[in-house]
Amino acid sequence: MNRSRRTRRLLGAVTVGVVVLTVPACSLGPDDLPSVRAGVGETYDLSLEFTSVMNLPAGADVMMDGLRVGEVRSLQVSGPIVTVSAGIGSGTRIPADARAFVRQDTLLGDTYIAVTDEGGGAAGEYLPAGGTIPVSRTISPPQLEDTIAVLANFVNGGSIQRIEDVMARVNSVVPPLPAVRDLASVAALDMRDLAGRTEEIDRTLSGLNETALSFDDRTGALSAMFDSSSVHYWRRLAISVVAHIGQILPSVGSVYEGGLWMVPMLNSLADTGDVARGAWDEAPDTTVVLSRFLRSRIVPFAQKPSVDIEGIESAGGDQIVADAENLLRMLGAVK
Numbered sequence: 001m002n003r004s005r006r007t008r009r010l011l012g013a014v015t016v017g018v019v020v021l022t023v024p025a026c027s028l029g030p031d032d033l034p035s036v037r038a039g040v041g042e043t044y045d046l047s048l049e050f051t052s053v054m055n056l057p058a059g060a061d062v063m064m065d066g067l068r069v070g071e072v073r074s075l076q077v078s079g080p081i082v083t084v085s086a087g088i089g090s091g092t093r094i095p096a097d098a099r100a101f102v103r104q105d106t107l108l109g110d111t112y113i114a115v116t117d118e119g120g121g122a123a124g125e126y127l128p129a130g131g132t133i134p135v136s137r138t139i140s141p142p143q144l145e146d147t148i149a150v151l152a153n154f155v156n157g158g159s160i161q162r163i164e165d166v167m168a169r170v171n172s173v174v175p176p177l178p179a180v181r182d183l184a185s186v187a188a189l190d191m192r193d194l195a196g197r198t199e200e201i202d203r204t205l206s207g208l209n210e211t212a213l214s215f216d217d218r219t220g221a222l223s224a225m226f227d228s229s230s231v232h233y234w235r236r237l238a239i240s241v242v243a244h245i246g247q248i249l250p251s252v253g254s255v256y257e258g259g260l261w262m263v264p265m266l267n268s269l270a271d272t273g274d275v276a277r278g279a280w281d282e283a284p285d286t287t288v289v290l291s292r293f294l295r296s297r298i299v300p301f302a303q304k305p306s307v308d309i310e311g312i313e314s315a316g317g318d319q320i321v322a323d324a325e326n327l328l329r330m331l332g333a334v335k
Contacts, residue, residue, distance in 0.1 A: 045073075045088075052082065060072040095117045095126055
């Protein structure tokens with residue numbers, strides 16, 4: 001009897017404990033779990049309006065200048081606007097012209113809000129507690145579907161292949177490495193030469209400056225050349241020149257009509273010019289041959305005249321070089 005009553009009491013106590021633990025657990029969500037990161041201390045409220053926040057969770061970071069300055073408290077949808085309520089550390093002041101972005105550093109990284117200072121507002125103005133960054137100064141992240149569509153279009157649209165083709169064409173046009181090195185060495189030599197002649201450049205610039213100053217000092221005289229009276233003079237001069245040209249043109253026409261006899265002569269002059277041009281083009285080679293002939297033939301003979309007798313034939317066709325040589329040696333003409 002006592003054992004049965006004690007068992008019933010024990011079962012009742014267990015049931016009451018389970019009910020007490022189960023009822024509060026029904027309202028427990030992921031956002032109610034404590035964060036493993038440290039908080040931001042005392043905070044003040046700040047509202048940020050976005051058109052879309054993708055999958056921004058409550059408790060997400062609010063970053064500014066690479067530092068965590070707050071955290072997202074709640075999100076509220078009001079028509080096309082999503083109002084994000086954030087708690088900002090009391091020691092952090094947000095500029096009045098700040099802009100906000102929803103970012104995700106990596107594909108699987110955490111989503112957070114980045115606040116940046118555009119620097120376009122008045123210095124020393126900051127958002128008060130309870131202030132709002134309107135939707136005009138916030139940028140929402142692109143939809144994941146749009147990002148995937150852009151990537152698919154980039155990969156499947158032939159962009160990578162076109163880039164490879166462009167690189168191949170660039171490689172085919174670019175000269176080989178030795179030529180590039182030669183070009184770089186020449187350019188370096190020119191730059192060094194230019195650097196060593198800065199005095200000449202300064203002198204040229206000084207001359208241009210003095211010329212400009214001279215023009216500036218004579219602006220009165222230059223302006224006088226283009227005043228009303230000068231313009232009238234230039235106009236009359238132009239009319240006179242045109243009138244004289246008009247008188248000359250008929251004479252030119254008569255010379256042209258009566259000068260048909262000059263056509264054969266001009267054709268002969270053209271042929272002579274062609275021949276002269278050919279001779280002019282061949283002049284370097286001819287000059288080289290003539291110079292070689294003078295150096296190898298005329299100059300040595302003029303310095304030491306001599307005759308090289310290769311053979312002497314008699315009336316019968318016999319070679320008598322030995323007899324002639326003995327005769328000349330007896331005469332003392334040769335040694």
